[in-house]
Amino acid sequence: MAHYLLFYDLAPDYLERRGQFRDEHLAQAWAAKDRGELLLGGALTEPTDTAVLLFQCDNPDVVRRFAEEDVYVKNGLVRAYRIRSWATVVGTEPTTPIHPAT
Numbered sequence: 658m659a660h661y662l663l664f665y666d667l668a669p670d671y672l673e674r675r676g677q678f679r680d681e682h683l684a685q686a687w688a689a690k691d692r693g694e695l696l697l698g699g700a701l702t703e704p705t706d707t708a709v710l711l712f713q714c715d716n717p718d719v720v721r722r723f724a725e726e727d728v729y730v731k732n733g734l735v736r737a738y739r740i741r742s743w744a745t746v747v748g749t750e751p752t753t754p755i756h757p758a759t
Contacts, residue, residue, distance in 0.1 A: 658713050660743040660752055661720045663698075665708040665735045672705055678728045685727060686710075694719055708735075713750075717742065 668674070675682075689695035689712075698710035712720045717740050724730055724738045745751040 658715060658752060660696075660745045661712045661714065661717055662741045662743050663710040663712060663720050663724060664739050664741070665710075665724075665729070666737045667700065667706050667708060668734050668736050671700075671734050674732075674734055675729070678732055678734065681728045685723070689723055695723070711743075713752075 686695060686698055694712050694714050696711045696713055698708070700708040710720075710723075712723070714720065720740045724735075724740070727735070729735045730738065744753055746753055746755040
């Protein structure tokens with residue numbers, strides 16, 4: 658398993674328009690969480706111009722499929738997205754734990 662970050666570049670009117678799509682977006686996100694794929698997700702604030710979602714899965718296709726099926730992406734609330742693999746080394750469940758030399 659690997660960690661992937663999904664970055665959403667949000668439209669300037671994201672906060673004003675998200676209400677009509679939010680339930681469908683959240684249902685998709687909670688379903689991904691229930692499958693064990695999505696660990697955390699949410700929008701950055703002050704300003705709310707980016708959202709970040711942390712996935713744990715075998716390959717980035719899972720993340721790409723999530724984005725392509727997301728109602729926020731389909732309806733222009735997300736201007737662009739990008740997926741980055743994340744080499745996690747410290748924390749509760751790093752994919753490649755590295756400890757200091759003793």
